[in-house]
Amino acid sequence: xxxxxxxxxxxxxxxxxxxxxxxxxxxxxxxxxxxxxxxxxxxxxxxxxxxxxxxxxxxxxxxxxxxxxxxxxxxxxxxxxxxxxxxxxxxxxxxxxxxxxxxxxxxxxxxxxxxxxxxxxxxxxxxxxxxxxxxxxxxxxxxxxxxxxxxxxxxxxxxxxxxxxxxxxxxxxxxxxxxxxxxxxxxxxxxxxxxxxxxxxxxxxxxxxxxxxxxxxxxxxxxxxxxxxxxxxxxxxxxxxxxxxxxxxxxxxxxxxxxxxxxxxxxxxxxxxxxxxxxxxxxxxxxxxxxxxxxxxxxxxxxxxxxxxxxxxxxxxxxxxxxxxxxxxxxxxxxxxxxxxxxxxxxxxxxxxxxxxxxxxxxxxxxxxxxxxxxxxxxxxxxxxxxxxxxxxxxxxxxxxxxxxxxxxxxxxxxxxxxxxxxxxxxxxxxxxxxxxxxxxxxxxxxxxxxxxxxxxxxxxxxxxxxxxxxxxxxxxxxxxxxxxxxxxxxxxxxxxxxxxxxxxxxxxxxxxxxxxxxxxxxxxxxxxxxxxxxxxxxxxxxxxx
RNA sequence: GGCCUUGUGGUCAAGCGGUUAAGACGGCGCCCUCUCACGGCGCAAUCCCGGGUUCGAUUCCCGGCAAGGUCACCA
Numbered sequence: 001x002x003x004x005x006x007x008x009x010x011x012x013x014x015x016x017x018x019x020x021x022x023x024x025x026x027x028x029x030x031x032x033x034x035x036x037x038x039x040x041x042x043x044x045x046x047x048x049x050x051x052x053x054x055x056x057x058x059x060x061x062x063x064x065x066x067x068x069x070x071x072x073x074x075x076x077x078x079x080x081x082x083x084x085x086x087x088x089x090x091x092x093x094x095x096x097x098x099x100x101x102x103x104x105x106x107x108x109x110x111x112x113x114x115x116x117x118x119x120x121x122x123x124x125x126x127x128x129x130x131x132x133x134x135x136x137x138x139x140x141x142x143x144x145x146x147x148x149x150x151x152x153x154x155x156x157x158x159x160x161x162x163x164x165x166x167x168x169x170x171x172x173x174x175x176x177x178x179x180x181x182x183x184x185x186x187x188x189x190x191x192x193x194x195x196x197x198x199x200x201x202x203x204x205x206x207x208x209x210x211x212x213x214x215x216x217x218x219x220x221x222x223x224x225x226x227x228x229x230x231x232x233x234x235x236x237x238x239x240x241x242x243x244x245x246x247x248x249x250x251x252x253x254x255x256x257x258x259x260x261x262x263x264x265x266x267x268x269x270x271x272x273x274x275x276x277x278x279x280x281x282x283x284x285x286x287x288x289x290x291x292x293x294x295x296x297x298x299x300x301x302x303x304x305x306x307x308x309x310x311x312x313x314x315x316x317x318x319x320x321x322x323x324x325x326x327x328x329x330x331x332x333x334x335x336x337x338x339x340x341x342x343x344x345x346x347x348x349x350x351x352x353x354x355x356x357x358x359x360x361x362x363x364x365x366x367x368x369x370x371x372x373x374x375x376x377x378x379x380x381x382x383x384x385x386x387x388x389x390x391x392x393x394x395x396x397x398x399x400x401x402x403x404x405x406x407x408x409x410x411x412x413x414x415x416x417x418x419x420x421x422x423x424x425x426x427x428x429x430x431x432x433x434x435x436x437x438x439x440x441x442x443x444x445x446x447x448x449x450x451x452x453x454x455x456x457x458x459x460x461x462x463x464x465x466x467x468x469x470x471x472x473x474x475x476x477x478x479x480x481x482x483x484x485x486x487x488x489x490x491x492x493x494x495x496x497x498x499x500x501x502x503x504x505x506x507x508x509x510x511x512x513x514x515x516x517x518x519x520x521x522x523x524x525x526x527x528x529x530x531x532x533x534x535x536x537x538x539x540x541x542x543x544x545x546x
Numbered sequence: 547g548g549c550c551u552u553g554u555g556g557u558c559a560a561g562c563g564g565u566u567a568a569g570a571c572g573g574c575g576c577c578c579u580c581u582c583a584c585g586g587c588g589c590a591a592u593c594c595c596g597g598g599u600u601c602g603a604u605u606c607c608c609g610g611c612a613a614g615g616u617c618a619c620c621a
Contacts, residue, residue: 042621077620144619151618160548161617189619198549215549225619232621256550256616279552280615288613321570325559328570350559352552353614360558360571370584412584419583476580489579507580519582 001175007132009182010139010190015126018269025112025242034067036246039093039100040239042074045082047092048300049281049292049319049356050251055098056319057249057278060344062101067246071103072115072239076229092302096312112243117235124230124238127268128190128223136267137223139188140170141181164194168220190224196263204258207247207276207346217259233260241270247346252277252353276346279353281322289355299358309384309425311372313339314365321364324348335371366420369428374414377407384425393429396436405529406435410521419521435529438538439516447505454483455509456543463539465532469524480506513542 016024028036037058041051062069071090075081086105093100102108104115114120131137140163142150147163154161171193173181181188196216204212223234230238240248255277265272282289283297292300299305305315320339321328330342372380378400385393397403407413410432411421422428445452458479467475477487480503486492492502511523514535520526527535 040621044621074621080620140619147618155547158547187619209551212551219617222619227619229619231619236621251615252551253615254621258550277551282614284557290614322558328558329560332570354559355557357557357571363571417584421583473580480580502580504580511581517582521581521583523580 001135003135004133006139006175006178007129009179010132010188011125011129015122015129018127018130021123021126021242025244028068028244030068031066033065034246035062035065036067036244037062037069037249038072038103038240038243038245039069040072040074040236040250041089042077042080043082043085043089044080045085045088046294047089047302048294049302050300051089052093052096052098052302052315053281053319053323054249054251054278055093056096056316057276057323057344057346057349059098059100060323061247061249061276061346063340064344068101068109070108070112070115070243071100071106072243073104073117074232074235075116075118076225076232076235078118078229092306095306096302096316098316117239118229120235120239121228123242124224124235125228127238128230128234131192131223131267132190136193137190138171138173138193139178139182140168140191140220140222141173141186141188142170160198163191163220164218171220187226189222189226191220192223192264192267194218194220194263196259202259202262204262205274206255207249207274208278208349209252209255209276209351210347212255214255214259214262217263219260221260223264233257233264237261237264237268237270240273241265241268245273247274247276249276249278249346252279276349278349279351281356282353283356289353291353292356299356307388307426309381309388309428310361310365310423311368311380311425314361314368317368318361318364320344321360322350322354325350362423365423369423370418370420372413374404374408377411377413378404381425381428385429388426389429392437396429396432402435402529406432409525409529410435421521434515434517434520435526438541439514443512443516443518445509445512447501447509451483451500452509453543455479455506456513456539458482459510460536460539460543463532463536465528465535469522472524472527476506476510477503510539514538 028034030036039051039055039058041047058069061067073086090100090105100106100108102112102115128137132139142163146169150163150167151161154167168191170191194217196218198215198218200216202214202216204214206212221233222231224230236248239245258275258277262272281292281300283292285296294300305312316339317331320342321331324342324344325348327342327344334341369377381403382397385397408415410419412418422431447455459475462475462478464471481487483506484500485506486499486502489502489504492499507523508518511520512518514523514530515526530538
């Protein structure tokens with residue numbers, strides 16, 4: 001068979017030679033040991049935690065080593081393409097503070113552009129043509145029905161499914177048959193002529209998983225689809241070679257197709273890059289655990305964290321604790337260090353899939369929020385409210401001074417005695433709501449109505465805005481004593497039967513009356529922030545509504 | 547089913563032949579206290595199973611078992 005002629009028929013025209021491409025995309029001029037990594041999402045419009053997980057790894061490995069990380073868009077499947085998806089990826093990663101050096105919509109070093117695979121058609125075809133000319137690839141005219149029938153037969157006979165060996169019908173088509181099919185205008189794909197033998201095992205060192213054993217590939221995989229676009233496997237080999245990736249970081253689901261990639265790189269005459277296959281985030285689902293799924297788990301979407309108002313750094317910190325087992329300890333020791341200083345290592349990555357733990361994220365989030373200064377917290381909440389808040393919530397920020405006072409005095413923001421009442425911006429808005437709106441739904445008073453009104457009346461009668469905290473609380477105690485409640489907690493504890501309740505119950509009446517909630521920060525401070533008029537109005541209102 | 551990977555408390559995990567088997571989250575209890583939150587103290591809870599190797603296995607070997615991944619003209 002004349003493979004050269006066949007190649008010309010299949011992919012007519014002049015293509016640059018491998019040497020041309022080697023010259024066009026030269027090795028990167030980087031210091032020794034510098035790693036080149038990449039994030040290569042497909043533009044489906046859905047950016048998830050898994051992408052962030054990979055992206056942080058890519059970014060850390062590249063930048064820790066003085067190398068670069070780039071963004072490549074794997075848009076070879078036009079069925080899945082969504083407009084604006086690339087911007088969404090970039091926006092989301094930027095929000096979580098992952099910076100790329102070059103890539104799609106980012107620019108940077110143009111030498112290795114374009115970063116959209118659909119714009120790289122020529123180079124893929126040039127190499128496919130070369131493979132055909134060498135007899136390492138061939139046209140396959142099997143239809144999807146043919147393939148389905150084949151799979152069915154193999155399944156029935158309990159054989160390995162796929163296009164390989166004796167089942168690779170088109171592999172041994174005669175020259176005559178091929179041209180007959182071509183003349184008839186039959187659509188075709190190009191397949192790799194695999195030389196592998198599954199009896200052979202390959203020892204392979206994975207940067208994350210360590211030493212693994214894989215089975216040699218014998219599948220004649222499709223490398224060029226009938227629309228002339230390469231499959232992932234082929235594009236991966238070409239792009240990661242010519243974009244000079246040194247370490248390919250990807251999900252462990254790719255480990256299964258590593259043998260294909262090993263054979264492809266060899267067939268192409270490219271040195272194999274290093275690989276790091278990371279585990280995927282799991283979720284408990286009844287008895288078993290499974291991969292986080294975008295249909296079932298809203299928390300997989302990065303958008304979820306923005307909407308809920310998680311502080312972006314918190315998400316990043318949590319990802320880092322999952323990514324490197326020694327990160328948490330390091331962070332405890334260096335709470336004020338730049339996250340970039342953490343000595344991130346691929347080999348410290350977990351080999352098994354971690355269950356995504358929202359409780360843990362929430363804890364991290366509270367702590368991160370508690371680190372924010374007054375201005376930072378104000379800006380964070382304001383930005384969130386402007387994007388996701390209700391119209392009422394947006395108005396909270398109209399009186400910036402009041403908001404800052406609330407944050408500082410009641411939440412301890414900016415001070416050293418921090419409260420950790422909320423994990424997200426949306427919770428924060430809910431939490432401080434009673435400062436800006438009259439409480440609507442009241443919690444139940446534990447105290448009976450008559451005592452409650454007596455307490456309210458007594459308080460209203462002697463409340464003075466000018467009182468300091470001590471004087472204020474002394475009055476509360478007085479009121480307690482006068483109404484049959486223990487003024488001192490220890491008295492009440494020593495002899496609970498002697499009283500209607502304690503000063504705690506008296507405080508609760510006042511607290512619910514002014515805030516609508518049984519649990520709040522210091523009541524005196526709240527009243528100071530609300531102002532005398534508003535405080536009185538609320539207490540009055542609570543009395544009348546009983 | 548074939549192939550690959552992984553198995554330490556409920557979760558994330560440290561550990562690398564001898565440890566009272568770290569730590570964090572969560573849970574529970576106590577203290578602090580006008581409530582809550584914070585903070586402090588404490589408690590419960592773990593080496594998948596079976597064989598070896600060894601004076602000694604969570605650690606090494608073999609075999610099970612379980613879980614996950616993958617078997618497309620999707621990435």
